Structures are given as structure tokens and as C-alpha cells.
Amino acid sequence: ELKVEQNPLFLSMQEGKNYTIYCNYSTTSDRLYWYRQDPGKSLESLFVLLSNGAVKQEGRLMASLDTKARLSTLHITAAVHDLSATYFCAGYTMNRDDKIIFGKGTRLHILP
């Protein structure tokens, strides 16, 4: 069964700095998703990565996928306080048990 691991689980960083969240998965994943969750709120879809080498960017966030290494990264450039949230990656395998499997999430706190 697909397993998804994120690291770090907690991250405190200063505004203006760059950082990367890593997402490793155990078996072939046909899709890789990134979600953001603010405290007490639902999940907001950030990126869907479909193929090896896929890179998507939205504002200060950039996600990439390396299917050979079974690794996705979410890179934050010049962080701002508004990006403080919990970020989840999730994998999906298209087989008879297809379902989205989430990582534990990375709680990101950006200090002003």
C-alpha cells in the first residue's frame, strides 16, 4: 500500500527566507497533490502533479515531482507570514484500491 512521508513535520522560519518541504512516497503514485490547511479550516488544493519532472508554481510556492526518486518538493521563496499554515502532500495510485493517501502534514510557522 502507498505510504506518504513528509518532512519536516514542523517548521518555523523567518520572513524572507527560502525553504523546502519534502514528500517521499513508497510505491508508484499516479498523482501527487499538495494541499494547504489553515487552522480550523478545510483543505485548499495547491497543486496536482501528474508526471515525472512536473513543476508548477503559484506565487511564492513551487512544487516539483521526481517519480524516479519517489519525491515531491514544495519550495517556498521569500516566505511571508500569510503562508503560515499546514501543508499536506498526498499520493494516489490507480489500482483497485485507488484512493488518496495523505502525509502527516508540515506545520509551517513564519515569523515576522
Added chain:
Amino acid sequence: KAGVTQTPRYLIKTRGQQVTLSCSPISGHRSVSWYQQTPGQGLQFLFEYFSETQRNKGNFPGRFSGRQFSNSRSEMNVSTLELGDSALYLCASSLAATLDTEAFFGQGTRLTVV
């Protein structure tokens, strides 16, 4: 375009009771999935419905059940509630059955079992 709507938003129940949660997907979406979110276990898949059929089920006891109606609205039922069922229950809708498109989440129903 309206998003995914879950009702109620908050619920307090006592042990042994049962509860029904509702999810209305985005118009035109036919797939609805349910997830349980707890601090300890994170986000765990409960089940997925497409065109009124349950396609997949996660590793939850039979006390957790669901259904989907012809208008794609879905309900989730938990019987004989236990304290450990306290969680945020999220539903997600997507266009297709295989979740190969983006999944949009509702605001969730926060269930507290006392």
C-alpha cells in the same frame, strides 16, 4: 460556483448514539470521498462514492457507512459512537471517478463525542 457544502459544521453527541453527516458536492461533480482528520492519525480515507456506488473503502469498522444519492449528494453515518470518533470529517468532490482530477474539500463537520 458554489463549493462543497457539509452540514452540520459542528456536532456534539454522546457515546452510543449515531450520527449522520451530509455532503453536497460541487455541481456536476459525481465523485465524493470522505476523510477523517484527527491530530494523532492525520487524514485517513473513509470511502469514495461515484454514481451512487461505493468504489473504495478505507480501514474503518462497519460502524462507519455511507451512501450517495442520484443528485450526487452523499451522507455518512456512524453508529454506536465512541470517544475516538471525535474528529473533523471532510468530504471532497471531484469530476471523475478515479480522482484523476483535482479534489475540492468542504469545510468539514467537527464531531465531538462525549
